[in-house]
Amino acid sequence: MLAQSWCAAFEARLPAAAVEGRGGPSVAWISEGDPADANPALVARKGGEVGGGLTRPLGLAELSLGGLWGRVPLGAGWALGGRWKSLRAAELYREDAWGGDLAWAGGRWAMGCGMRGGHVSLEGEDLGTPLGGAVGISVRLVEGFSVAGVLEDPSFLGTGGLAQPWTLGLGGALEGRDSSWAGDLSVERRQIGGWSGRVGQELRLEPLRIRAGLRANPWTISVGLGGGFRGVRMDWALEGDPDLGWQHHISSAWSF
Amino acid sequence: MTMFPFPAILALVAAVRLSEIQANPQEGLPEFVELSGTPGRCLAGWSLSDATRRRVFPDSSAIAASGLLVVSPDCRSLREAWAGADIPCVQPSSWGRLSAGSDLLVLRDSLGTVTDSVHWSEKNWGAWPRGKSRVRTSPDAPGSDPLSWRISRAELGASPGWIEAFPEETGSSFALEIPRRTMHPGTPFAMVVRSEAPVRLELFDLARRPAGIVFDGTPPVDGRIVWDGKVAGRNPTPGVYLLLARCGGGIRREWIAVGKP
Numbered sequence: 357m358l359a360q361s362w363c364a365a366f367e368a369r370l371p372a373a374a375v376e377g378r379g380g381p382s383v384a385w386i387s388e389g390d391p392a393d394a395n396p397a398l399v400a401r402k403g404g405e406v407g408g409g410l411t412r413p414l415g416l417a418e419l420s421l422g423g424l425w426g427r428v429p430l431g432a433g434w435a436l437g438g439r440w441k442s443l444r445a446a447e448l449y450r451e452d453a454w455g456g457d458l459a460w461a462g463g464r465w466a467m468g469c470g471m472r473g474g475h476v477s478l479e480g481e482d483l484g485t486p487l488g489g490a491v492g493i494s495v496r497l498v499e500g501f502s503v504a505g506v507l508e509d510p511s512f513l514g515t516g517g518l519a520q521p522w523t524l525g526l527g528g529a530l531e532g533r534d535s536s537w538a539g540d541l542s543v544e545r546r547q548i549g550g551w552s553g554r555v556g557q558e559l560r561l562e563p564l565r566i567r568a569g570l571r572a573n574p575w576t577i578s579v580g581l582g583g584g585f586r587g588v589r590m591d592w593a594l595e596g597d598p599d600l601g602w603q604h605h606i607s608s609a610w611s612f
Numbered sequence: 613m614t615m616f617p618f619p620a621i622l623a624l625v626a627a628v629r630l631s632e633i634q635a636n637p638q639e640g641l642p643e644f645v646e647l648s649g650t651p652g653r654c655l656a657g658w659s660l661s662d663a664t665r666r667r668v669f670p671d672s673s674a675i676a677a678s679g680l681l682v683v684s685p686d687c688r689s690l691r692e693a694w695a696g697a698d699i700p701c702v703q704p705s706s707w708g709r710l711s712a713g714s715d716l717l718v719l720r721d722s723l724g725t726v727t728d729s730v731h732w733s734e735k736n737w738g739a740w741p742r743g744k745s746r747v748r749t750s751p752d753a754p755g756s757d758p759l760s761w762r763i764s765r766a767e768l769g770a771s772p773g774w775i776e777a778f779p780e781e782t783g784s785s786f787a788l789e790i791p792r793r794t795m796h797p798g799t800p801f802a803m804v805v806r807s808e809a810p811v812r813l814e815l816f817d818l819a820r821r822p823a824g825i826v827f828d829g830t831p832p833v834d835g836r837i838v839w840d841g842k843v844a845g846r847n848p849t850p851g852v853y854l855l856l857a858r859c860g861g862g863i864r865r866e867w868i869a870v871g872k873p
Contacts, residue, residue, distance in 0.1 A: 367819040367851065413818045414854055416867050418741075443818075445852045448739050448794055449869035476850055478871040479734065479794060483850045549821050574820040599863055600820050600854060 366453045366474055366486065369393070370423040370441050371409035373591035373605035377580015378556025379569020383527030383542040384504040385466075385494050386558070387535060388589075388611070393425070393455075394525060394542070395492035395506040396468030399437035400459035404428045407589075409607025414600055418446045425609075433462045437470075451476045457490075466494040503528045521547035536560050549573070567593065580605075587611045628653065629728045630719055630755065631680065634745035634770050636712035641693050641743075643710050644684035644701075644772050645717065648751065649675040657722030662715050665708030676700030682772045690772055699773035712740035730755035737761070738792025745770035758791035759802055759836070787835075788813075788857040788864035797847030797873040798840075806835040807859045815843055816854045823848055826855065847873050 370393050375381045381394035385401045406426040413419045423441035430436060437457040444450055452475050459468030470490045476483040492506035506525045527542035537560060543553040556569035567580035578595030589609050596602035632646035645660055655673040659666050660683060667683065675681050681700050684690050685707035691699050710717070714733035721727055732740075737758045740746070746761040753760030764770050789804040805811050805827065813827040824843025831837060841847065848870050857864040 367817040367821070369819070413852070414820075414865075414867070416854075416865075419818075419852065419867065443852065445867065445869050446739060446741065446793065449852055451851075478850065478869050479739070481871060483872055574822075576820060597820065599858075600816055600856065601865065 366451060366476075368413045368421050368441075368443050370425065370439055371411035371421050371605045371607060372407065372423070372425070372609075373409055373580055373593040373607040374565070374567070374582055374589065374609070375593075376411075376595050376605045377565075377567030377569065377578055377582070377591065377593035378540070378558055379554040379571050379576070379578050379595070380542075380556070382529055382540040382556065383492075383506055383525045384529035384540055385496065385502045386529050386538045386540055387531060393439060394527075395494060395504050396437070396457035396470035396490055397459050397461075397466040397492035397494040397504065397506070399427045399457045399468055400429075400433060400435040400461035400466045401494060402427060402435075404612045405609055407607060407609025409591075409605055411603050411605040413443070413603060415596065415603045416601070420444050427457075433460050435459050435461070449476075449478050453486075455490075459492075461494075464496045468492050499533065501528070501530050521549070523547070565591070569595070574600075627727055627751070628655065628658075628675070628719065628721075629748070629751050630717065630730055631748045631751070632745050632764070632771065633710070633717065633730070633761075634772070635710035635715065635732075636740040636742055636744070638743040638769065640689070642684050642686035642689050643707070644682050644690060644745075644770075646772055647675070647681045647683065647719070648679055649681075651675055651677045651679050655681065655721075659720050660704070661718045661720065662708065662710060665706060667704035667707055669704055670702055673702045676773070678774065680773055680775075684772070693768065694772065697773065701773065728755055730761075732756070732758075732761075736792070738794055741769075743769040745772075747771065759789070759804060761791075762789055786811075786857075786859045786862045786864065788855065788866055789835075790855065790866050790868065793867065794869050794871060795839075795841060796871045797842060799873075801839045801841055803837050803839060803855075804835040805831040805837050805857055807831055809859050811857055811859045813837070813855060813857045815848060816856060818852055818854070823853060841873075 383394050385398055408424045410422050413421050421443045425439035427435055427437035440454045442452045455470055455472045457468050457470035472488045475485050494502055494504040496502040504527050524545045529540035531538040539557045541555045545551055552573040554571040559566045563583050565582035569578040576595055576597050578593055580593035582591035587610055591607050593605040628647055628649035631648040634644045637643055653675040655669050656671040659668045684701055687701035687703055690701055716731045718726055719728040745764040747764050749760055787806040795801040810830050814825050815823040817823055826839050827837050850870050852869050855866045
């Protein structure tokens with residue numbers, strides 16, 4: 357995950373089941389099922405969408421995470437995207453994170469930049485307000501095959517001395533000409549934590565979506581199912597590992 | 613951990629103790645305080661006091677055969693909530709609401725002598741979970757030590773009038789207990805890790821990334837481990853973490869929220 361990596365806060369990913377079923381968000385372009393959370397450039401590669409999702413991080417009953425996202429084409433290749441997520445831990449801890457992206461796409465190229473912000477509090481005590489940014493690029497090499505890169509280097513304004521690791525992500529995606537399948541691979545280099553990677557696959561049997569994914573460092577596996585009708589999609593995913601726990605994601609989105 | 617209180621042990625314990633407190637019940641359920649002592653011991657004229665009110669027990673009050681007695685402002689609702697269970701319960705002359713945030717509860721005998729007391733606050737005990745009672749781990753455990761109490765795991769969030777079975781009493785000797793769910797780097801954080809074999813206690817963030825090792829070795833006999841709040845010599849950054857204890861093939865998990873130093 358590239359968009360929320362300032363500190364231990366904001367490490368829980370936006371709960372989008374269509375993404376989590378494939379092992380996490382894709383850096384490179386896939387035609388559906390991604391809230392463009394990993395790469396601001398992808399906002400301009402997609403049509404309009406609004407969506408929301410819920411999960412319990414690590415399957416822990418006292419934790420809850422919800423999120424909303426949306427993007428809208430502005431015309432002439434420009435698009436705006438935004439997202440918000442909120443984590444609650446019992447009544448003790450609360451974190452809210454938001455992101456806003458502006459992107460442009462023309463021909464094979466797409467470029468975007470975004471701002472990231474949020475707020476963290478523990479037992480009512482303000483822990484600070486992170487603020488950062490991200491830049492990304494996506495190139496469609498041939499029809500159905502694209503590569504992408506993104507760099508996020510958040511800063512921190514406030515108190516508490518939160519860590520500020522940058523993250524570099526690279527990825528490629530393949531999609532069948534008839535859109536009956538899609539697969540992608542991403543690798544991340546994080547300032548703290550080193551390399552990690554993920555691979556995801558989606559099989560599309562209208563109107564069903566069957567997904568599977570694998571992440572490395574940390575190791576997790578994921579599976580997911582989804583279905584849609586007239587632009588409205590419902591998705592479910594299960595991801596995790598036997599030691600730290602499994603978590604369910606459910607989400608819904610409307611594409612227009 | 614030997615879970616308090618077996619009747620046979622209770623028979624040897626002369627003192628009447630506070631053994632369970634429910635200060636933050638679910639909507640519609642009453643607060644209660646559970647006492648333990650020698651079965652049959654008369655508690656007429658005894659009282660429970662906090663900062664605002666003194667609750668005097670009725671003359672019929674006595675420790676039940678189970679070694680327990682529940683004091684509550686609404687025994688009937690308590691019994692109904694627990695499906696008509698025969699909970700030994702008495703209603704005092706009056707009842708002022710307990711404060712889940714911070715309160716002092718003092719148990720006095722009929723002569724006014726203090727026999728037990730407990731003081732809790734969010735700062736030391738963490739927030740009181742809604743609907744969960746706190747159960748004392750041992751009759752000898754200091755009343756105001758947060759490690760002397762743990763959150764009930766009973767189905768309805770409390771176990772008024774009966775002994776709650778915890779995992780270590782049902783065959784497993786491996787346990788991880790934390791007194792509260794908030795910690796501040798640099799402030800010692802005491803935990804109980806019960807195991808006769810070596811245990812590795814690690815911290816993970818919510819992205820499942822390891823943040824560091826908190827403890828690696830065989831816990832002391834009493835299981836008490838004091839964490840200095842650092843991992844790999846550094847303060848963990850604020851956020852929610854998972855504490856994962858591994859012992860052989862066993863795993864115990866607890867989450868904590870880390871604040872500023």
